[in-house]
Amino acid sequence: MLFKDIMISPIRYIKESQVELKKVTWPSRQKSLQYTGIVVAISVASMIVLGGLDISFNYILQQFIL
Numbered sequence: 001m002l003f004k005d006i007m008i009s010p011i012r013y014i015k016e017s018q019v020e021l022k023k024v025t026w027p028s029r030q031k032s033l034q035y036t037g038i039v040v041a042i043s044v045a046s047m048i049v050l051g052g053l054d055i056s057f058n059y060i061l062q063q064f065i066l
Contacts, residue, residue, distance in 0.1 A: 027035070
């Protein structure tokens with residue numbers, strides 16, 4: 001649907017949006033919590049790896065270059 005169609009008939013747009021939302025398969029609460037846990041775990045792991053690299057490169061710069 002184009003922007004001009006939305007401006008012509010906002011009521012039609014809202015009705016079509018509701019129809020499309022009824023087609024969506026929403027995850028259960030348990031799945032949502034599992035996915036959230038996975039995202040948090042990956043974020044923490046990335047933080048640890050990047051922090052370790054930062055500390056390592058900082059050490060190398062301090063010892064050998066500066």
